[in-house]
Amino acid sequence: MTPRLTAAEQALQALGITEPEEIDIEVIALSLGAKVKYRQLESCEARIVGQAERAIITVDSRAAPRRKRFSVAHELGHWHRHRGLCLTCRTQDIGRPLSDGRRERAAGNPELQADAYASDLLLPGYIFRPMIAEVDRLTLSAVKTLADRFETSMTATTIRALSTNRFPSMLVCHSQEGMRWFRRPPLIPDRWFPRPDxxxxxxxxxxxxxxxxxxGQPAKVRASYWFDNSMAERFMVTEQTFRLPDGKVTTLLTLDPKMLDL
Structure with a gap:
């Protein structure tokens, strides 16, 4: 059964978009009644001001190109879901990966709703799913190939890949203060909860x-390095790490398939 299109995906299909390279975020915004402007913002990273069927999205001109794209898509999410509200979005409000423990609160959070719309707009399932179906094993190399085509971040692209529930992998982010968040697909049992440090x-x-x-290459390490679980000593996992601009590191962990069957 073909998954039902989301509102963002319907907007893309209305424009006849079938390839990642066709996702021109400013053109899409215009088609939805919003004009995009870039200038230095001090109190927020992006904002949208609208009336009736027209809006202006302003994005901090100092942001990286892919961050700007996500910020525009995020504001379009507000335009779709929260029209009539006055919302300004700080850096920490845009593109916040949702840890497992906070999923149940996502439905009522306007910023997470806007992020979900942005993900559907920049990584639409009807284009992304056939491409990820050709990937046998999720690695950072495979993620980078997709991220470059969609012009999205490594983090957002990996999370989208995990959402297909095809890979025995999870994404874990750490700062020097400890684990900040993690994402895992439903196929990984709850018992595999990452260590805090x-x-x-x-x-x-x-x-x-x-x-x-x-x-540069995936490294095999003991699962006990990552999981404080009595069964972890029996297994090996594969890790690959990339840095985030704010000093954090994010690791793609691939589990031994036998860890799923315990």
């Missing part, structure tokens, strides 16, 4: 605390 034996620890390079 990185262990020194992990290559991700070295990347975060010692300024080490991002591992």
């Amino acid at each position: 990185l262990l020194p034996e992990s290559p991700s620890f070295r990347a975060l605390f010692k300024g080490g390079p991002e591992p």
Whole structure:
């Protein structure tokens, strides 16, 4: 059964968009009644002001190109879901990955609703699903190929791939203060909950605390480095890490398929 199109995907199909390279966010915004402007913003990263069927989206001109795209898409989410409200979006409001423990609160959160719309607009399922179906194993190399085509961040693209529930992988983000968030697909049992802190034996620890390079190739490590679980000693997992602009590191963990069957 073909999944039902979301509102964002319907907007794309109305424009005849069938390839990632056709997702011109400013053209899409115009088709939805919003004009995009860029200038330096001090108190927020993006905002939308609208009346009737017309709106102006303003995005901080100092942001990175892919961040600007997501910010525009995020504001279009507000235009679709929260028209009539006055909303300004700070950096921490846009593109916040949702940890498992907060999923139940997503439905009533305007910023998370706008993020969901943005994800559907920039990584539409009807285009993304056939492309990810050709990926046998989720690696950062595979993610980067997709992220470059869709002009999206590594984080957003990985989360979208995990949402297909095809890969025994999870994404975990750490700062030097500890784990900030993680995402895992439903196929991974709840028992595999990441440790709150990185262990020194992990290559991700070295990347975060010692300024080490991002591992070029996936590294196999003991599952116990990542999970405080009595069964973890029996397994190995694969980790790959990339840095975020704010000093955090994010790790793609791939579990041994046998870990899913316990």
